[in-house]
Amino acid sequence: MSTEIKAPSFPESVADGTIATWHKQPGEAVSRDDLLADIETDKVVLEVLAPNDGVLKEIVKGEGDTVLSEEVIAIFEAGAVASAPAAAEAPAAAAPEAAPAATKEAILSPAARKIADEKGLDASQITGTGKGGRVTKEDALKAASAPKAAAPAPAAAAPKVDASAPVFTGERVEKRVPMTRLRKRVAERLVEAQQMTAMLTTFNEVNMKPIMDLRKQYQDLFEKKHGVRMGFMGFFVKACVEALKRQPVVNASIDGDDVVYHGYQDIGVAVSSDRGLVVPVLRDTDTMGLADIENGIREYGLKARDGKLGIEDMTGGTFTISNGGVFGSLLSTPILNMPQSAILGMHKIQERPMAVNGKVEILPMMYLALSYDHRLLDGKEAVTFLVTIKDLLEDPARFLLEV
Known part of the structure; x- marks a missing residue:
């Protein structure tokens, strides 16, 4: 039949x-x-x-x-x-x-x-x-x-060729392949974001030593209890949640002539896959602990690798974090993920000489970049938001004390 x-x-x-x-x-x-x-x-x-x-x-x-x-x-x-x-x-x-x-x-x-x-x-x-x-x-x-x-076989099989002859024939090969639908859609959205928003980027730097010391002290215990490694992204998500609560306009979006304020924090985490950049969303991050966040990111990473991400995994989101540091990027200006009004860019941790209390110390520093829609956010809100993230990461105890 x-x-x-x-x-x-x-x-x-x-x-x-x-x-x-x-x-x-x-x-x-x-x-x-x-x-x-x-x-x-x-x-x-x-x-x-x-x-x-x-x-x-x-x-x-x-x-x-x-x-x-x-x-x-x-x-x-x-x-x-x-x-x-x-x-x-x-x-x-x-x-x-x-x-x-x-x-x-x-x-x-x-x-x-x-x-x-x-x-x-x-x-x-x-x-x-x-x-x-x-x-x-x-x-x-x-x-x-x-x-x-x-590879040596062809060379051995052709001993008659003059040793002075060039190895390469000079042939210039080109290959034309159609752009995937995902890549085309990503390209359209990136161009749209630059054409339709008044995008501006502000920068700061954060001393990662307190976070690195905390991870070194509790990494084994954390992994033993929760079954997942303690990464940096969990701390950044927690810091962003607190900063978004203090600056709700960063968590808002423009819809026509209206500003939509979201009373929740759904944070997208940009993930690179074989098919291109995808942004799965962690829902209700204000209710999640570090272990929940790390587990969620790990599951999304596995899904992206296997091509199993569903549309529901990437729908929505009120704020996005992009980590170019995993590829070695020292500084960049991330592009907005519309209709969101801001995106945070993480970068490579680089040891640099820093002035601390009048003395020079070598510290693991990371540049942070916040790209934002100037139609909705003024410089004051954007800079204050980024400074809040910096302060929270440099003093992780504030996560627990909520101060």
Whole structure:
């Protein structure tokens, strides 16, 4: 019995999607819950699974095609697993050499395909260890490292070449690939933020030694009790929550001619993923402890790595924290995450000579940057907000005393 395979029901904020990858081909037998296709939207990648055991009979929407919510993308025939091997038998006998390469190409995972394209790998030469011989990301990485050992072979096989001849031919290779929907959407929002807001950035610096000493003293005990490492982000989120309470206009947003003040603190934490920058949101952070915050950030990081972040994870948010320091950035000017009115940028901790009570000391310092919408925030509120964060981080006991 034939069944229509439809695109998932998209949330209200997502108009359509694009077929990114078909993991199964027409005539191929599949099992229940096997991954059939990936649909990429502006925010997340949605998976389409097989509803039952059977055969993928026909693909209606190919890779790169735009699909709407619940639009038919393929025809599936349940229980017809016997026909697939029979159909594949004849071409296998006629072209035994071509079949393995075609099969491997068909079951190359998206992550593995990306690595193969970037490294110039021959997909047919990669041995798949995943389910049904599927080439995984790890298989591609392993294959990418293998040529390093085999690289001397071509040179050894061509001893007739003059040693004075140039090694490179001077060929200038270019590769054109379509921009992903997520990257396009991020680009649109960044340009929109710069065009539609009066964005300004103010800077300060914070002595991280008190936080680092606290972590060193309680790290093992904290991890043993809560099962998660004590990071810096938890302290920054707690400091931002307190500063947002003191300067509620920083937690507000502009909606037309109105200013919307939020009586809660939902803080987005910018996370870098293979698909681009995403900003999952920690909800009601004023009710969360350090362990809750660190656990939440860890879970979002794992979801981002595996491409499992849902639209609900990234919807909303009243304030955003971006940590370019993990990549070594010493100073930057973060761009607003509209419609929010401010974003905090963390940076690399760098030891610098500082004047302390008339003496020079070497201290671990971090530059902080607060970009804000000058249409809503004046310099006084923005600078006061940033100074509050600095004061709280340099005296962590104030978190407990709420002073």
